[in-house]
Amino acid sequence: MSISIDLTSPDQRAALAQRHGAGDKLTLIGLTRTELAATLVEAGIVPQRQARMRAQQLWHWLYVRGVSDFADMTNISRELRAELDRNFTVTRPEIVEEQISGDGTRKWLFRFPPRGAGRPVEIETVYIPEEGRGTLCVSSQVGCTLTCSFCHTGTQKLVRNLTSEEILSQLLTARDRLGDFPDRETPMGAIVPAEGRKVSNIVMMGMGEPLYNFDNVKKALLIASDGDGLSLSKRRITLSTSGVVPEIYRTGEEIGVMLAISLHAVRDDLRDMLVPINKKYPLKDLLDACRAYPGLSNARRITFEYVMLKDVNDSLADARELVRLLRGIPAKINLIPFNPWPGSNYQCSDWETIEIFADYVNQAGYASPIRTPRGRDILAACGQLKSESERLKKSERLALEAMMIAGHGEA
Numbered sequence: 001m002s003i004s005i006d007l008t009s010p011d012q013r014a015a016l017a018q019r020h021g022a023g024d025k026l027t028l029i030g031l032t033r034t035e036l037a038a039t040l041v042e043a044g045i046v047p048q049r050q051a052r053m054r055a056q057q058l059w060h061w062l063y064v065r066g067v068s069d070f071a072d073m074t075n076i077s078r079e080l081r082a083e084l085d086r087n088f089t090v091t092r093p094e095i096v097e098e099q100i101s102g103d104g105t106r107k108w109l110f111r112f113p114p115r116g117a118g119r120p121v122e123i124e125t126v127y128i129p130e131e132g133r134g135t136l137c138v139s140s141q142v143g144c145t146l147t148c149s150f151c152h153t154g155t156q157k158l159v160r161n162l163t164s165e166e167i168l169s170q171l172l173t174a175r176d177r178l179g180d181f182p183d184r185e186t187p188m189g190a191i192v193p194a195e196g197r198k199v200s201n202i203v204m205m206g207m208g209e210p211l212y213n214f215d216n217v218k219k220a221l222l223i224a225s226d227g228d229g230l231s232l233s234k235r236r237i238t239l240s241t242s243g244v245v246p247e248i249y250r251t252g253e254e255i256g257v258m259l260a261i262s263l264h265a266v267r268d269d270l271r272d273m274l275v276p277i278n279k280k281y282p283l284k285d286l287l288d289a290c291r292a293y294p295g296l297s298n299a300r301r302i303t304f305e306y307v308m309l310k311d312v313n314d315s316l317a318d319a320r321e322l323v324r325l326l327r328g329i330p331a332k333i334n335l336i337p338f339n340p341w342p343g344s345n346y347q348c349s350d351w352e353t354i355e356i357f358a359d360y361v362n363q364a365g366y367a368s369p370i371r372t373p374r375g376r377d378i379l380a381a382c383g384q385l386k387s388e389s390e391r392l393k394k395s396e397r398l399a400l401e402a403m404m405i406a407g408h409g410e411a
Helices: 010-023 033-042 048-063 078-087 164-178 210-224 245-255 268-274 283-291 316-325 351-363 394-408
Strands: 003-005 094-100 106-112 121-130 133-137 201-204 237-241 258-262 302-308 331-337
Touching: 033 048, 094 164, 106 164, 121 164, 133 164, 164 210, 201 210, 210 237, 210 245, 237 245, 237 302, 245 258, 245 283, 258 283, 302 351, 316 351, 331 351
Parallel strands: 133 201, 201 237, 237 258, 258 302, 302 331
Antiparallel strands: 003 094, 094 106, 106 121, 121 133
């Protein structure tokens, strides 16, 4: 059983609209330290000699303490806080809806204010609690250009890229909701709650193709992994791409996070249909880029994601070819039971077929865990995300649940 919560009252919506409206205030979230210092000086708020110190103060409040109101920055003078508030904002996006799955998975629908002459946009973010860790699935775009035929997000046309602030705000807001920032009463030096982090891992596997928004994703992930702020290990951040080959090497060189490849097929003709970007960057080019990924080793393996589609890509011959293709690449292969969505033309492979596939890959020396579907009852599973502007009607959600009960979702 899942529950759905609308977290924003009409009065709160009006206040948020006024606060964010027409881009009248520049956000400080998502700026590098250098940009933060320069912004304060350019606004005439602090002199050059104080800029570095003030930027570090703000950095601590934003990314260590998780503050979203200048009034709470208690080691900054009241006058300076008022001046910051007149010129800038550090508020969170509007949470339109929070859904909680029967398995504990949470999905948030976030609404961001207009940028320039644009309209407000909405994206979805998912939190998956697991034994010993919690993973946040973060979106990089509103919609997607890739039109992967098995992916619900791919049915929504690209609206725009998310900014570094909007990418980071998903993490900040999730930590707010989960109680993952220090309490206001805890000592200034404390970074995480006594019980440890709720969000220990990030995966760039939400809406959009991260490498088509490289600069904003890079900036956001470098801030998320900064040791004096949010301090997430780069080995706990995974960026997933459908195969934007020219940006793969840059990802390792300039961001240094773990890499995941949405593979899903072992032949170019089939991958052209499932993942159309393959027509531009075919398998040979993609795998050559993987072999050249900076820092690649048995300790820093590439994850290959492989959605299991009945009678499409799940034969033993496919498993053999997968092993042949990946020879020489330190790799892990995530087998993903297909997650159904209304209007999809695919079915999930039978469980026995998935196990036979996994056994062959395992025996060839590759770890091949079968990913347990999470959050299917709230359309929060892999490949199911889509933003509010095209949310499912209740009748469609009930049809999906009936479809899973009928046998397509046992895996």
